[in-house]
Amino acid sequence: MIIPTFNDIQATHIRIHKFIHRTPVLTSESINAMLETGLYFKCENFQKAGAFKYRGATNAVLSLTEEECSHGVATHSSGNHAAALALAAKKRGIECFVAMPHTAPPVKIEAVRGYGATITFCEPALESREKTLSEILKKTGATFIHPYNYLPVICGQGTAAKEFLEAEPDLEIMLVPVGGGGILSGSAIAAKAINPEIKVYGCEPLNADDACRSFHTGQLLPPLPPNTIADGLQTALGPLTFDIIRHKVDDIFTVSEENIVRAMRLIWERMKIIAEPSSAVALAVILENPGLCREKKTGIILTGGNVDLLNLPFGYT
Amino acid sequence: MIIPTFNDIQATHIRIHKFIHRTPVLTSESINAMLETGLYFKCENFQKAGAFKYRGATNAVLSLTEEECSHGVATHSSGNHAAALALAAKKRGIECFVAMPHTAPPVKIEAVRGYGATITFCEPALESREKTLSEILKKTGATFIHPYNYLPVICGQGTAAKEFLEAEPDLEIMLVPVGGGGILSGSAIAAKAINPEIKVYGCEPLNADDACRSFHTGQLLPPLPPNTIADGLQTALGPLTFDIIRHKVDDIFTVSEENIVRAMRLIWERMKIIAEPSSAVALAVILENPGLCREKKTGIILTGGNVDLLNLPFGYT
Numbered sequence: 001m002i003i004p005t006f007n008d009i010q011a012t013h014i015r016i017h018k019f020i021h022r023t024p025v026l027t028s029e030s031i032n033a034m035l036e037t038g039l040y041f042k043c044e045n046f047q048k049a050g051a052f053k054y055r056g057a058t059n060a061v062l063s064l065t066e067e068e069c070s071h072g073v074a075t076h077s078s079g080n081h082a083a084a085l086a087l088a089a090k091k092r093g094i095e096c097f098v099a100m101p102h103t104a105p106p107v108k109i110e111a112v113r114g115y116g117a118t119i120t121f122c123e124p125a126l127e128s129r130e131k132t133l134s135e136i137l138k139k140t141g142a143t144f145i146h147p148y149n150y151l152p153v154i155c156g157q158g159t160a161a162k163e164f165l166e167a168e169p170d171l172e173i174m175l176v177p178v179g180g181g182g183i184l185s186g187s188a189i190a191a192k193a194i195n196p197e198i199k200v201y202g203c204e205p206l207n208a209d210d211a212c213r214s215f216h217t218g219q220l221l222p223p224l225p226p227n228t229i230a231d232g233l234q235t236a237l238g239p240l241t242f243d244i245i246r247h248k249v250d251d252i253f254t255v256s257e258e259n260i261v262r263a264m265r266l267i268w269e270r271m272k273i274i275a276e277p278s279s280a281v282a283l284a285v286i287l288e289n290p291g292l293c294r295e296k297k298t299g300i301i302l303t304g305g306n307v308d309l310l311n312l313p314f315g316y317t
Numbered sequence: 318m319i320i321p322t323f324n325d326i327q328a329t330h331i332r333i334h335k336f337i338h339r340t341p342v343l344t345s346e347s348i349n350a351m352l353e354t355g356l357y358f359k360c361e362n363f364q365k366a367g368a369f370k371y372r373g374a375t376n377a378v379l380s381l382t383e384e385e386c387s388h389g390v391a392t393h394s395s396g397n398h399a400a401a402l403a404l405a406a407k408k409r410g411i412e413c414f415v416a417m418p419h420t421a422p423p424v425k426i427e428a429v430r431g432y433g434a435t436i437t438f439c440e441p442a443l444e445s446r447e448k449t450l451s452e453i454l455k456k457t458g459a460t461f462i463h464p465y466n467y468l469p470v471i472c473g474q475g476t477a478a479k480e481f482l483e484a485e486p487d488l489e490i491m492l493v494p495v496g497g498g499g500i501l502s503g504s505a506i507a508a509k510a511i512n513p514e515i516k517v518y519g520c521e522p523l524n525a526d527d528a529c530r531s532f533h534t535g536q537l538l539p540p541l542p543p544n545t546i547a548d549g550l551q552t553a554l555g556p557l558t559f560d561i562i563r564h565k566v567d568d569i570f571t572v573s574e575e576n577i578v579r580a581m582r583l584i585w586e587r588m589k590i591i592a593e594p595s596s597a598v599a600l601a602v603i604l605e606n607p608g609l610c611r612e613k614k615t616g617i618i619l620t621g622g623n624v625d626l627l628n629l630p631f632g633y634t
Contacts, residue, residue, distance in 0.1 A: 305589035
């Protein structure tokens with residue numbers, strides 16, 4: 001298995017930096033006072049297409065040959081990766097095909113369609129998504145861009161942590177949500193290369209804890225059916241992201257649904273920015289483990305800001 | 318009537334700049350593409366206490382003598398001014414008394430209490446609020462800080478437009494929400510002094526349109542009972558703000574409730590930031606008058622970001 005290096009991430013950053021936003025790093029006096037820590041938030045919710053996914057998708061699309069471009073790209077996704085890939089493909093002027101569960105939120109379907117992708121609807125189960133995608137690939141000859149278990153995507157996602165440490169070089173801890181593991185593995189490679197002393201922790205909903213269980217047993221375990229409000233973290237690690245995470249990440253913490261909503265609400269109310277539930281999982285780890293980051297300069301990657309405003313979870317708590 | 322000058326606003330800025338946030342100016346590619354204009358948003362939703370009101374409150378509190386300080390400050394308000402004054406008083410270490418309608422949203426009551434103010438509950442009608450306040454003043458000797466019809470407050474609010482034009486000197490239009498007129502009158506003084514060619518427009522809900530009617534008739538008309546989602550704009554102009562606005566502002570536009578919610582949703586979904594309904598009224602003016610700002614570099618003051626997350630209006634449209 002070829003593991004990407006920090007050199008690959010540096011080369012990626014040179015390739016994609018003109019096409020992505022260098023997102024801001026924000027702080028909140030009132031959250032810091034409340035939690036007795038110094039938190040820095042890397043705001044990928046302000047990234048194009050509303051999530052860090054645009055970094056990896058852009059790198060994947062820019063890495064294609066002209067021949068590959070002529071057949072377009074394809075993926076299956078119900079969420080941010082599909083929108084990111086659709087926009088990246090549009091910017092390069094190539095076709096994008098998406099197998100999307102018909103149960104996906106209308107707002108996500110509209111986003112993918114708005115960026116000009118061709119959607120084929122399927123059933124939500126992974127089997128149906130993969131079958132539909134395989135038919136698309138056969139018919140179009142498009143290149144499959146995996147949402148996370150794919151080297152150019154991991155390298156793209158790693159550029160967020162690189163920018164983060166360029167802005168705040170003395171972070172002692174970096175907290176990163178983990179679903180499929182693209183942003184966590186990319187962040188760990190970049191952060192540990194820049195500062196071998198930094199602690200990198202994965203943050204996962206207890207109700208979708210395959211990464212935590214795999215990490216602690218040392219074996220890539222199959223996921224249980226996820227049941228979390230953090231819709232971006234329902235996916236399971238792949239062999240590549242697992243291999244990076246087990247070697248580079250210091251630990252993985254799980255959090256309750258209640259604390260995900262509490263953390264999300266804190267971010268919305270105190271910082272006045274929109275972070276999706278998956279983004280809030282890292283702050284939720286601090287709520288559940290108040291000692292972990294006390295008086296430590298801590299970075300949190302806010303991974304995205306795509307929410308359905310008609311279906312918010314704040315009544316939950 | 319003493320009308321504040323730009324000199325007063327400059328002196329105010331020197332007095333308060335260390336205590337306030339110099340809030341960022343943001344843009345949105347997708348909103349600009351959609352509306353064929355170049356919009357710049359001055360993000361007072363990121364101001365301390367979540368609204369521009371902190372500028373005026375800070376100036377008012379810093380302008381007190383030591384003798385006045387010993388008796389504290391007082392106001393009546395159900396919203397952002399009360400929270401801003403409570404925080405500004407806390408920072409100077411003086412007492413703050415607030416007459417607050419018992420019908421105010423719990424989240425606003427908590428904010429005022431969280432900043433350490435003493436709350437006296439009253440009925441929502443203006444009469445009851447003024448009677449309760451007058452009892453507080455008699456009992457405590459506190460200085461009444463009017464939310465808008467008050468020179469130090471107007472000068473404080475005017476610093477937002479000053480910062481805005483320092484960041485974007487070639488704005489051709491500035492759109493500012495109008496309720497009591499504090500931010501509109503302060504903005505007009507600052508903006509016209511810096512660039513006499515700039516157009517300054519007030520933006521008001523049709524369902525609380527006393528400023529528009531007063532402006533166009535040249536007489537300070539009494540408000541009709543307001544019925545708008547823009548809870549920060551339910552107040553009516555005072556004699557001082559009216560006098561400034563009629564001389565300095567180019568026009569006042571009104572908008573429907575539906576377009577306020579549409580505009581608010583655009584800001585949340587495209588910019589990933591939280592703006593309260595009163596903030597969205599300026600963008601709503603552009604939605605209703607697409608020709609007004611077309612191809613003009615236009616500034617919008619996003620006045621605040623304090624919303625009740627359990628009671629959002631997006632189901633409304």
